[in-house]
Structure formats: C-alpha cells, structure tokens
Amino acid sequence: MSGTNGAGGASPEFVKYHFRHAIGGFFEFPTANARKILPPHLHPVEPHHGQSVFSVMAFDFHKSMAGEYGELILSVLVMPRVEPGALLPRSAFYPFLLGTTTKAARDHAIARWHLPHFMENIDLAFDARADEIRIAAAHGGRPIIDMRITDYDWEQVSHRYQCFMHDADGSYMSTIVMDADFSENEEERGDITIHPHAFTAAIDRDSVNTMPFRELWMRDGLQTFHPLETLATAAV
Amino acid sequence: MATRISSTMPPGPQPSVAAAPPGGIADFDYSNFYYSSSDDIFAIFDPYNEWWYGHARNNGYYLYSQPMSTPPGPRIDLEEQMGHERLHLLNLASYNYLGLSYHPEVIDAAKQALDQYGLGAAGSPILSGTMEIHVQLEKAIAKFKQKDAAMVFPTGYSTNVGLISALMRPGDWVIMDQNVHASIVDGAILSKANVRFFRHNRPDDLEKKLSGTSGKRLVIVEGVYSMDGDEARLPEIVEVAKRHDARIMIDEAHSSFLYGKAGRGVAEKYGVEDDIDIHVGTFSKALGGMGGFVAGSQSLYNYLMGFARSRVFSCALAPAVSAGVLQALHIAEREPQLRETLWSNVAHMRGLLAEAGIDVGESTSQIIPIMIRNDRKIFGIARALQRAGLYLQPIIYPAVAKNRSRFRISISAVHTSQQLDEAATILSDVLQAEGMR
Numbered sequence: 001m002s003g004t005n006g007a008g009g010a011s012p013e014f015v016k017y018h019f020r021h022a023i024g025g026f027f028e029f030p031t032a033n034a035r036k037i038l039p040p041h042l043h044p045v046e047p048h049h050g051q052s053v054f055s056v057m058a059f060d061f062h063k064s065m066a067g068e069y070g071e072l073i074l075s076v077l078v079m080p081r082v083e084p085g086a087l088l089p090r091s092a093f094y095p096f097l098l099g100t101t102t103k104a105a106r107d108h109a110i111a112r113w114h115l116p117h118f119m120e121n122i123d124l125a126f127d128a129r130a131d132e133i134r135i136a137a138a139h140g141g142r143p144i145i146d147m148r149i150t151d152y153d154w155e156q157v158s159h160r161y162q163c164f165m166h167d168a169d170g171s172y173m174s175t176i177v178m179d180a181d182f183s184e185n186e187e188e189r190g191d192i193t194i195h196p197h198a199f200t201a202a203i204d205r206d207s208v209n210t211m212p213f214r215e216l217w218m219r220d221g222l223q224t225f226h227p228l229e230t231l232a233t234a235a236v
Numbered sequence: 237m238a239t240r241i242s243s244t245m246p247p248g249p250q251p252s253v254a255a256a257p258p259g260g261i262a263d264f265d266y267s268n269f270y271y272s273s274s275d276d277i278f279a280i281f282d283p284y285n286e287w288w289y290g291h292a293r294n295n296g297y298y299l300y301s302q303p304m305s306t307p308p309g310p311r312i313d314l315e316e317q318m319g320h321e322r323l324h325l326l327n328l329a330s331y332n333y334l335g336l337s338y339h340p341e342v343i344d345a346a347k348q349a350l351d352q353y354g355l356g357a358a359g360s361p362i363l364s365g366t367m368e369i370h371v372q373l374e375k376a377i378a379k380f381k382q383k384d385a386a387m388v389f390p391t392g393y394s395t396n397v398g399l400i401s402a403l404m405r406p407g408d409w410v411i412m413d414q415n416v417h418a419s420i421v422d423g424a425i426l427s428k429a430n431v432r433f434f435r436h437n438r439p440d441d442l443e444k445k446l447s448g449t450s451g452k453r454l455v456i457v458e459g460v461y462s463m464d465g466d467e468a469r470l471p472e473i474v475e476v477a478k479r480h481d482a483r484i485m486i487d488e489a490h491s492s493f494l495y496g497k498a499g500r501g502v503a504e505k506y507g508v509e510d511d512i513d514i515h516v517g518t519f520s521k522a523l524g525g526m527g528g529f530v531a532g533s534q535s536l537y538n539y540l541m542g543f544a545r546s547r548v549f550s551c552a553l554a555p556a557v558s559a560g561v562l563q564a565l566h567i568a569e570r571e572p573q574l575r576e577t578l579w580s581n582v583a584h585m586r587g588l589l590a591e592a593g594i595d596v597g598e599s600t601s602q603i604i605p606i607m608i609r610n611d612r613k614i615f616g617i618a619r620a621l622q623r624a625g626l627y628l629q630p631i632i633y634p635a636v637a638k639n640r641s642r643f644r645i646s647i648s649a650v651h652t653s654q655q656l657d658e659a660a661t662i663l664s665d666v667l668q669a670e671g672m673r
Binding site: 043045048049050051079080081082083084085088090091152153157159184185186187213214 | 270424637
C-alpha cells in the first residue's frame with residue numbers, strides 16, 4: 001500500500017471547517033465486529049486483546065464550504081500509516097457511516113472525501129453545559145444515539161489524525177488537523193444509548209458498554225482536511 | 237528532612253521538566269508507537285526516537301530504570317540519568333515487602349548453593365536442569381500452600397504464560413478482570429482461546445461475560461491488583477464462577493506470604509482456598525528473589541510438566557536463587573511478626589497520608605497509590621520528590637487510564653516509623669509546593 005498525493009480528483013488546497021463543539025466517545029467492542037466493518041487493508045487497534053475501539057463523534061459546524069450543519073460519525077480506530085519523514089498522527093480512524101443535518105453537507109463530503117453517508121438528513125441537537133455536553137441524534141422522529149460527555153482539564157491543542165476512506169472507486173486517506181480548546185478524560189462519567197436503527201445496524205449494540213472508556217470534547221475549533229491521497233492497495 | 241543528596245560525579249545538564257507546549261510530540265505517549273502500518277518494519281523507529289530523545293526522556297522518562305548500586309532496602313543509592321549524580325534516597329518503590337531480598341540467612345543460603353551447584357542450572361527442568369534444591373523448593377511451596385503439588389517457573393511472567401497456554405485451547409474461554417497483569421493476558425493470547433475481560437472487580441459484569449459461553453471456561457483474578465492496591469472481591473467472584481461451572485485461577489503475586497493468618501494469600505483471608513482451582517504466586521515480591529509457582533493438584537502438576545512450554549523450553553531457575561527463596565520462605569513461615577510489622581507500617585502510613593489529605597484511591601493493601609490525576613504534572617512532581625530525597629516511580633498512561641497518573645508506594649516490614657514519617661513529610665511538602673494539595 002502506498003500513497004500518491006493529489007489523486008482522486010481532489011484539489012490540493014486544505015479545506016477548513018469551523019465548529020463550536022466536537023465531541024467523541026470511545027467504546028470497546030469485539031474485534032470480530034470491527035473486522036466485519038473494516039476493509040481488508042485496514043487493521044483495528046486493540047486496547048485489550050480481542051477488543052477494538054468503536055468511536056462516536058458529533059460536530060456542530062458553524063462555518064464551512066458546505067455551510068452550517070451538524071454531523072454524526074461512527075468510526076473504528078485503526079492502525080495509522082507511518083511514512084518515512086512524515087509526521088506521526090495522534091491516531092487514525094475509519095469512518096464507516098456519517099449522518100448530516102443537510103443535503104449540501106452530505107453531497108460535499110461524498111464528492112470531496114468519499115465518506116460513506118446515511119442518505120437522509122438526521123436531526124442532531126447539542127446541549128452544552130458547564131461541565132458536560134449532551135447530543136441527541138434522531139431520524140424522522142426515531143432516536144439514533146444519545147450521548148453525554150463530561151469535561152476535565154482544558155488546554156489548547158493542535159492534533160493530527162489520519163482518516164481512511166474506502167468506496168467502490170478506491171481507498172483513500174486524508175490527514176486531519178484539529179485546532180481547538182480540548183478536554184479528554186477516562187473517568188467513565190459519560191454515557192451513551194445506542195438505539196436500534198438502520199444507522200447503528202453495523203454495531204452489535206449489546207457488546208458496547210453504556211459508558212465510554214474515553215471522552216473527548218473540543219470547542220471553538222478548526223478542522224482542517226489535508227489533500228486526499230489515493231492509496232494503492234491490493235485489497236481494493 | 238534528614239535526606240542527604242551527594243554528588244560524586246560532575247553535574248551534567250539538568251533535565252527540563254517545564255510543561256511542554258501541547259500538540260505534536262509533547263502529546264504522545266507509548267501508546268502512539270505500538271500500532272502502525274507501513275511497508276517497512278523499521279519505519280516506526282525514527283518517529284519513536286524523535287519522541288524519545290526530543291521530548292520524553294528529558295521531560296521525565298529518564299526517571300525510569302535508574303541504576304541502583306545498593307540492595308532494594310529502605311535507603312538506596314542510584315545514579316540519576318541526566319546529570320549523572322549519585323543520589324542517596326529513601327526508597328518506597330521496591331516490592332521487597334518483607335525485606336527478605338538481603339536478609340543474611342537468605343544471602344548465606346544462596347552463597348552455599350552457589351558453592352554447591354554453580355551459577356546456572358544448565359538445562360531445562362524437564363531434562364538435566366532439575367537439581368535437588370528445585371525439588372526441595374517445590375515441596376516446601378506445596379506444603380506452605382496446603383496443596384498436593386507446586387511447580388516452580390523461572391519468572392512470574394513465564395508462570396502465567398506457561399500455565400494458561402498449557403491449559404486453554406482455541407474455542408475455550410478465558411474470562412479475566414480487566415486489570416490483570418500482562419503475563420496473564422499474554423498467556424491467554426498464546427493459548428488462542430476466546431478472551432473476555434470483565435470490568436475491574438465487578439462480579440455482576442463477570443456474570444454478564446460468562447453468560448453465553450460454554451465449554452471450558454477459566455476465570456482469572458489477582459489477589460491484590462498492582463496499580464491500585466485493591467483486593468479482589470473474591471467471595472462474590474468465586475460464587476459467580478462456581479455457579480457457571482467455570483474453573484478459577486488466582487494470581488497472588490502481591491499477596492502471597494502477606495495476607496491471611498498463615499500468609500497464604502487473599503484466598504486464605506476470605507476462606508475460599510479450596511474453591512479456587514489454581515493458585516499462582518511469585519518469589520520476586522515478598523520473598524525478595526525471582527521466579528514463580530503454580531500450586532494445585534498433582535494432576536495439574538503432571539500435565540504442566542509436559543505442556544507448560546515457557547518452563548519446558550527455559551533453563552531452570554538458578555539454584556542459588558532457588559536456595560535463597562527457600563530460605564526466605566522458611567523465614568516468612570518462622571517469623572509471622574514480619575507480616576505484623578508490615579501491616580502495622582501500612583496502617584501507620586495510611587494514617588499519615590490521611591492526616592495530610594493525600595488521595596490514595598481505592599487501595600486497601602501495602603501498595604498505596606498517591607493519586608496525582610494529572611499526566612502533564614506528574615514527571616515534574618517525580619523530579620521534585622527525588623530532589624527532596626524520596627524514590628518513587630511515576631505511573632502514567634498507558635499503564636493506567638488517562639489522567640489517573642499516580643506514584644506507587646510499596647510499604648515494607650523493614651521501613652521504620654521514622655522513615656515513613658519522613659516519606660510522608662516529603663510527599664506532603666512537595667505536593668503542596670506543586671499545588672496538588
């Protein structure tokens with residue numbers, strides 16, 4: 001597997017998305033479940049043997065080339081790609097399903113980043129309080145996910161991640177840099193309810209704990225996508 | 237404070253412990269370098285070395301593996317690795333719970349064995365490596381644990397790896413507390429059995445994780461957990477496991493020779509020894525040597541003799557160490573007052589820490605975590621403690637959860653009240669100076 005810059009029809013500029021809140025919860029779930037979701041060339045990280053990491057993230061974007069919108073992302077954490085001379089990412093993830101509150105945002109992300117989407121608008125409500133934030137995601141009045149994330153110490157960060165994509169056209173990767181006020185903890189104070197819904201059908205809900213082992217919260221931040229790279233892999 | 241800090245070597249550059257700016261390599265830890273995909277095995281070396289030499293080492297990781305030039309007693313000498321100063325420190329970091337690693341009788345026994353047997357066993361225990369001292373040690377451990385038989389392994393790590401991989405097979409189930417030692421996890425991985433972790437010390441979650449399993453099941457817990465110093469909720473865990481007809485294994489690495497009226501461990505304390513199928517312990521903690529053991533039935537012993545590959549394919553425990561450990565066991569049995577002194581010291585230290593308002597988490601044992609709960613500050617505090625004359629090891633993510641950083645105190649029977657008073661004073665003063673109290 002190797003990367004080639006600028007392929008896949010992407011223009012080379014960096015694409016910026018400004019957000020009020022970005023929150024995430026990490027949950028252990030069986031690696032067998034992760035393997036069913038991941039394309040063959042990606043491999044899950046395992047915090048415990050046989051247990052991979054399922055991530056739920058939600059963004060509240062207020063300024064971007066797709067306008068203002070909310071986004072719910074289900075991902076599996078995967079092994080990052082290490083290239084000689086390249087900066088090492090903090091972690092890497094494979095988003096296997098995104099939901100957006102607008103069609104414009106969905107069309108943009110599919111065309112630009114090859115990200116797999118739930119093809120109808122979802123509702124995504126953020127309720128930020130002094131020391132915790134709640135999200136409620138729903139579709140057509142039916143709940144998808146409710147999640148509560150708590151805060152810890154806050155600090156300004158610039159974090160680098162790798163985002164892997166895979167669709168019928170090929171396999172891709174983009175570096176994403178997150179600049180924001182950041183809080184992270186493993187205090188196990190948050191919680192999640194994953195409702196039965198087509199959006200969550202890929203996850204064995206009974207195997208996911210009701211509290212995240214890690215909680216992340218970024219506020220007043222900037223998400224920057226680096227140019228898309230097409231990955232040459234025999235497993236496409 | 238009476239702590240003396242001497243410099244016997246020219247001082248070198250002092251390490252920087254100022255909080256590094258967030259972002260980039262300052263945010264990394266060991267977990268960032270474990271998983272990577274690449275076309276070259278060695279591709280991870282450059283980023284790792286950039287992190288290690290560019291940030292981690294200078295900002296606190298140099299405090300690990302500082303070479304000691306004395307026995308692991310209450311006061312030790314070591315060479316600090318940045319300025320190469322030789323430091324004389326009050327030691328609360330060693331596992332030497334009964335102070336037996338340098339007991340004169342232990343040293344004498346080891347010396348005699350060295351004269352009799354030479355340095356190494358020169359063979360696998362199943363071939364030419366078994367010597368009379370090994371047989372004596374196994375019989376003594378079996379008698380002490382009140383079991384039919386006991387098998388000695390070269391290390392505690394190889395004990396768990398060899399034991400679990402000998403018994404469990406693909407399709408079986410190993411269900412273990414999420415905080416068990418890496419050797420237990422590695423043994424389960426090597427066995428290729430299905431693995432489930434239950435939430436730490438939660439019998440209700442064990443019940444959940446056992447449900448839906450069938451066939452051979454092995455539930456594994458520890459007597460005392462090494463990072464938090466808390467005891468297993470053994471009676472409840474045993475009840476759940478037995479109701480599901482699962483076999484039970486306990487690793488009493490940090491509780492053997494310490495807990496219970498006779499010192500047999502946490503299982504003795506709770507009166508469930510006979511309900512537990514496999515008892516594991518180490519010689520490297522309370523007995524001050526090295527090696528590990530499995531105690532149980534003669535049938536278990538016989539099977540492990542053939543299939544515990546970490547033992548079959550290793551050289552036997554060094555005879556001198558075996559003799560020293562055997563003598564340490566005799567002393568531990570002969571002098572129960574050592575355990576009484578240990579627990580008296582533990583109570584004394586707990587009182588001092590409580591009086592100072594220092595957070596010790598959930599500990600109930602001789603392992604007392606000093607909870608810092610700040611991954612960025614802990615190395616600065618560790619350096620300040622060392623400069624003030626106290627040797628403690630910082631424990632950070634990924635060894636513990638993020639922001640559950642702590643110092644791990646190991647109390648010993650050979651600490652004096654005055655030494656514990658001194659340690660508590662240093663801790664209190666440094667934590668106050670660092671804004672942690």
